[in-house]
Amino acid sequence: MRYDFDRVIDRHRTGSIKWDTGARIFGAEALPMWVADMDFPAPEPVLADLRRRLDHPVLGYTRPGVSLKAAVAGRMKKVFGWEVDPDWVLFMPGVVPSLYAAVAAFTQPGDGVLIQSPVYPPFFDVIREQSREAVLNRLSYETGHGHRIDTRDFTAKCRKGQLFLLCSPHNPGGRVWTREELTSMAGPVVEAGGVIVSDEIHHELVFSGHRHIPIAALSPEIGARTVTCVAPSKTFNIAGLSASALIIENPRLRASFKKAMNHGIPGVNLLGLSAFEAAYLYGDEWHAQVMAYLEENRNLVSRETGDMAGIEETPPEATFLSWLDCRQLAASVKDLDNFFTKKARVGLNDGKSFGPGGEGFMRLNFACPRSVLAQGLGRIRDALALRS
Numbered sequence: 402m403r404y405d406f407d408r409v410i411d412r413h414r415t416g417s418i419k420w421d422t423g424a425r426i427f428g429a430e431a432l433p434m435w436v437a438d439m440d441f442p443a444p445e446p447v448l449a450d451l452r453r454r455l456d457h458p459v460l461g462y463t464r465p466g467v468s469l470k471a472a473v474a475g476r477m478k479k480v481f482g483w484e485v486d487p488d489w490v491l492f493m494p495g496v497v498p499s500l501y502a503a504v505a506a507f508t509q510p511g512d513g514v515l516i517q518s519p520v521y522p523p524f525f526d527v528i529r530e531q532s533r534e535a536v537l538n539r540l541s542y543e544t545g546h547g548h549r550i551d552t553r554d555f556t557a558k559c560r561k562g563q564l565f566l567l568c569s570p571h572n573p574g575g576r577v578w579t580r581e582e583l584t585s586m587a588g589p590v591v592e593a594g595g596v597i598v599s600d601e602i603h604h605e606l607v608f609s610g611h612r613h614i615p616i617a618a619l620s621p622e623i624g625a626r627t628v629t630c631v632a633p634s635k636t637f638n639i640a641g642l643s644a645s646a647l648i649i650e651n652p653r654l655r656a657s658f659k660k661a662m663n664h665g666i667p668g669v670n671l672l673g674l675s676a677f678e679a680a681y682l683y684g685d686e687w688h689a690q691v692m693a694y695l696e697e698n699r700n701l702v703s704r705e706t707g708d709m710a711g712i713e714e715t716p717p718e719a720t721f722l723s724w725l726d727c728r729q730l731a732a733s734v735k736d737l738d739n740f741f742t743k744k745a746r747v748g749l750n751d752g753k754s755f756g757p758g759g760e761g762f763m764r765l766n767f768a769c770p771r772s773v774l775a776q777g778l779g780r781i782r783d784a785l786a787l788r789s
């Protein structure tokens with residue numbers, strides 16, 4: 402079927418964080434272009450599956466079936482050519498809870514956990530809130546390329562038994578790490594007898610010309626030291642269903658993780674489980690169409706920001722999130738966040754919240770109908786014109 406992503410769907414009063422919480426944070430007039438979900442309907446086979454499940458009136462405790470584990474393994478093989486045994490698959494009600502559990506499983510209070518800044522803010526939270534220390538490998542940023550890794554610094558910071566939380570593809574900035582980059586990170590961690598926890602939630606939101614490689618698939622040695630977090634939530638726009646999975650080949654790491662996840666973390670709810678399987682098995686038609694639409698939106702952001710004074714943009718290789726380099730603009734406005742919220746009336750994520758290296762950047766979510774995106778970009782253009 403042909404999906405209509407141009408259709409504007411009113412999400413107000415649905416409890417949407419992007420729209421309803423956004424109205425409280427940015428003001429009712431601001432167009433919310435922040436939290437990473439899409440303003441598009443979910444794939445029809447997923448909606449049909451949920452309706453079918455609700456035809457059964459009993460909604461009791463439910464556990465993932467073997468068919469869901471097989472669906473996860475099958476999708477990794479189909480999309481990435483990665484051989485996964487269904488027995489390696491565990492389920493969690495989200496990638497962020499998985500990151501929490503991984504830090505609990507593989508480190509002790511006071512231990513250092515290696516992350517690359519700027520990064521998705523919960524990477525900092527899962528470390529700080531469990532009394533561990535964030536060890537930062539700062540990414541550098543170059544217009545026209547995006548983030549780069551300081552490999553020498555990374556290697557120097559890798560201690561014995563090091564836990565490394567990787568974001569791949571990277572949020573923010575949307576880099577799809579290359580084989581060489583992934584190898585340069587995996588090598589020192591494996592050598593130190595450490596563990597890589599790879600958050601690959603954005604792995605199917607990759608634009609043409611780029612290819613995501615699961616870090617665990619690089620070699621058997623790396624696979625044996627890696628915990629991979631995957632989910633249908635970003636790919637198929639079903640984040641409200643709180644469903645995700647982990648792929649852990651090494652039985653010892655899997656056992657440690659299972660122990661940590663038994664501490665009061667609930668399983669995935671039955672609708673989440675059902676939608677997860679339907680999305681992985683029957684979501685491809687929707688996914689192909691949404692990627693084509695998102696790529697056009699990404700290109701529109703690049704074209705429009707191309708001549709905006711004070712803003713530079715490097716098109717993301719993956720994700721539906723543009724990382725706007727507003728450092729020049731920041732030098733001429735008192736408060737960047739306030740400029741976008743109050744003057745331009747668009748609600749974006751302030752780069753500061755992504756940690757060191759995020760200052761002077763703003764993150765814009767372009768997963769919305771093109772007319773809405775054009776409106777948001779127009780508001781930014783108008784606010785810039787009023788300034789000069």
Ligand SMILES: Cc1ncc(COP(=O)(O)O)c(C=O)c1O
Nearest residue numbers: 437495496497521572600602645
């Ligand atoms: C890199 C990354 N990890 C995890 C999440 C959230 O995952 P979940 O909703 O499954 O906890 C996001 C959402 O934006 C993300 O960008």
